[in-house]
Amino acid sequence: MSAPVLTAVAWPYANGPRHIGHVSGFGVPSDVFSRYMRMSGNRVLMVSGTDEHGTPISVQADQEGLTTRELADKYNRVIAEDLQGLGLSYDLFTRTTTGNHYKVVQELFLGMWRNGYIVPKTQMGAISPSTGRTLPDRYIEGTCPICGYDGARGDQCDNCGNQLDPADLKNPRSRINGEVPKFIETEHLFLDLPAFAESLGGYLSGRTDWRPNVLKFSQNLLGDLRPRAITRDLDWGIPVPLDGWRDQPMKRFYVWFDAVIGYLSASVEWARRSGNDDAWKEFWTDPSAQGYYFMGKDNIVFHSLIWPSLLMGQNGTGDKGGVPGSFGTLNLPTEVVSSEFLTMSGSKFSTSRGTVIYVRDFLRDFGPDALRYFISVAGPENQDTDFTWDEFVRRTNFELANEWGNLVNRSVSMAHKNVGSVPRPTAPTAADEELKALSRAAFETVGANLRRSRFKLASSEAMRVVTAANRYLSEQEPWKVKDDPDRRDTILHTALQVVQDANTLLTPFLPHSAQKVHEALGGTGVWAAQPQMIEVTDLDETDRKYPILTGDYAGEQASWQSTPIEVGRPLEKPSPLFTKLDPELGETGPEWAPIVK
Numbered sequence: 001m002s003a004p005v006l007t008a009v010a011w012p013y014a015n016g017p018r019h020i021g022h023v024s025g026f027g028v029p030s031d032v033f034s035r036y037m038r039m040s041g042n043r044v045l046m047v048s049g050t051d052e053h054g055t056p057i058s059v060q061a062d063q064e065g066l067t068t069r070e071l072a073d074k075y076n077r078v079i080a081e082d083l084q085g086l087g088l089s090y091d092l093f094t095r096t097t098t099g100n101h102y103k104v105v106q107e108l109f110l111g112m113w114r115n116g117y118i119v120p121k122t123q124m125g126a127i128s129p130s131t132g133r134t135l136p137d138r139y140i141e142g143t144c145p146i147c148g149y150d151g152a153r154g155d156q157c158d159n160c161g162n163q164l165d166p167a168d169l170k171n172p173r174s175r176i177n178g179e180v181p182k183f184i185e186t187e188h189l190f191l192d193l194p195a196f197a198e199s200l201g202g203y204l205s206g207r208t209d210w211r212p213n214v215l216k217f218s219q220n221l222l223g224d225l226r227p228r229a230i231t232r233d234l235d236w237g238i239p240v241p242l243d244g245w246r247d248q249p250m251k252r253f254y255v256w257f258d259a260v261i262g263y264l265s266a267s268v269e270w271a272r273r274s275g276n277d278d279a280w281k282e283f284w285t286d287p288s289a290q291g292y293y294f295m296g297k298d299n300i301v302f303h304s305l306i307w308p309s310l311l312m313g314q315n316g317t318g319d320k321g322g323v324p325g326s327f328g329t330l331n332l333p334t335e336v337v338s339s340e341f342l343t344m345s346g347s348k349f350s351t352s353r354g355t356v357i358y359v360r361d362f363l364r365d366f367g368p369d370a371l372r373y374f375i376s377v378a379g380p381e382n383q384d385t386d387f388t389w390d391e392f393v394r395r396t397n398f399e400l401a402n403e404w405g406n407l408v409n410r411s412v413s414m415a416h417k418n419v420g421s422v423p424r425p426t427a428p429t430a431a432d433e434e435l436k437a438l439s440r441a442a443f444e445t446v447g448a449n450l451r452r453s454r455f456k457l458a459s460s461e462a463m464r465v466v467t468a469a470n471r472y473l474s475e476q477e478p479w480k481v482k483d484d485p486d487r488r489d490t491i492l493h494t495a496l497q498v499v500q501d502a503n504t505l506l507t508p509f510l511p512h513s514a515q516k517v518h519e520a521l522g523g524t525g526v527w528a529a530q531p532q533m534i535e536v537t538d539l540d541e542t543d544r545k546y547p548i549l550t551g552d553y554a555g556e557q558a559s560w561q562s563t564p565i566e567v568g569r570p571l572e573k574p575s576p577l578f579t580k581l582d583p584e585l586g587e588t589g590p591e592w593a594p595i596v597k
């Protein structure tokens with residue numbers, strides 16, 4: 001019996017639609033991995049949702065003239081639709097504004113609190129001298145103490161990207177009325193990170209199989225652990241469940257604190273919706289369960305240091321000891337899988353600079369599988385990688401359409417025309433056996449790479465089978481052996497067998513076209529299952545409804561092995577698998593694409 005696998009996917013922030021850089025970091029890699037794990041017989045729980053608290057949501061809501069909740073509702077739906085369109089096979093894609101999430105965050109906090117890993121500290125906070133009211137971080141601007149940028153906000157600098165404390169700003173002023181804020185002492189709660197230094201060091205020293213960039217980055221931070229604020233003076237967030245705190249309208253958990261707990265809360269929500277409230281435990285408290293976390297590199301610290309600290313604090317296994325909280329002893333991440341950035345002309349995608357390609361535009365014009373393939377084979381797996389239309393067109397036309405689409409098309413077409421069904425093989429030659437052995441062996445090599453989240457190698461190895469099959473057909477020339485139908489049928493049977501194997505190998509990357517190939521080979525039923533969007537009622541606030549993504553992946557037929565293709569299965573004339581793109585698109589991009597100079 002294979003181990004239960006938790007696939008924990010970074011939570012997209014709901015202040016706008018997501019671009020292809022976002023989904024190349026957290027989205028496609030986590031889905032390729034999960035689909036492979038399911039096909040290999042593992043029980044998989046893949047969870048995520050939209051991250052909906054914090055300052056940027058409030059700022060965007062102001063700009064759009066909406067309440068924070070209305071804004072979160074709007075982009076939660078947009079993002080969920082895009083991720084569904086990409087075919088990301090979440091068991092649950094939910095959100096951080098659910099009643100369930102609030103309860104789980106507060107409960108996990110209390111476990112840490114009781115074990116002494118949360119410490120109150122006073123720091124300087126701003127008030128408006130004219131009204132005496134608290135001035136939230138985002139309403140203060142000034143000069144960044146790090147880069148000198150003049151429009152830095154109290155919580156972060158948009159120029160250099162650093163998180164700031166408003167008391168550090170030079171020439172601070174209120175964005176509401178321009179007055180100079182007065183700084184007074186305000187109390188906040190801090191995660192006592194230094195109290196995990198030894199435990200984290202021990203944990204990280206056992207992570208030798210992580211990607212080197214993730215491990216090195218995390219270990220470098222170990223030497224400088226400082227208490228980190230988990231509350232903020234902000235009215236949009238989750239209340240702190242302590243006397244003297246819970247009724248203060250301006251004291252809320254910091255957005256990073258509640259969002260990272262979402263992996264657990266989404267698992268609990270999934271269990272509650274499944275009818276077995278304890279079903280999440282198989283993925284969290286069973287010591288044999290494995291947890292894989294997928295994100296872009298700007299999120300490494302939250303997953304390799306901070307989330308393990310929160311878990312150890314709840315478990316009572318930090319340097320100060322303690323007892324397990326109400327969730328029991330929760331598993332730490334098995335692996336933190338981080339991608340680098342997908343860039344455009346060397347820069348990060350940026351909405352403000354207009355260098356952005358939204359998922360929705362891309363899906364509408366090119367469909368999901370071409371993007372999934374590009375991200376898998378040419379994405380930012382281990383270094384920042386430029387997206388160019390030229391390379392996208394080239395990979396789509398030459399690798400997907402010419403190589404893979406054409407192999408499927410000519411194999412099925414010839415068998416359909418000459419036999420009408422999957423032909424019966426007779427005496428196979430060495431060349432036939434060699435090709436079949438190659439495709440059978442690929443299950444081990446491609447699978448080994450997918451288990452290690454080496455998507456480039458895995459997709460390239462799978463495509464090697466396709467290339468070999470095309471070469472085989474060119475050499476055997478079944479269209480020329482008209483006087484020897486037995487030989488012709490044996491060649492076509494071999495080709496169809498390898499098409500079926502290659503389709504299985506490519507299913508994690510290309511689940512939509514895999515379903516089509518399955519049908520072109522005469523198969524019926526669901527080969528690769530797709531996520532569904534359904535409207536549900538909040539489990540704790542029954543007057544709220546929201547969309548979730550979920551799916552019946554246990555019912556799919558795709559399985560990670562070579563299975564003999566069924567002789568005599570009727571074959572129809574196939575339709576093309578991929579549409580070739582106009583080569584000119586490679587130079588200009590589509591009309592809606594950003595112009596980058």
Ligand SMILES: [Zn+2]
Nearest residue numbers: 144147157160
């Ligand atoms: Zn700055």
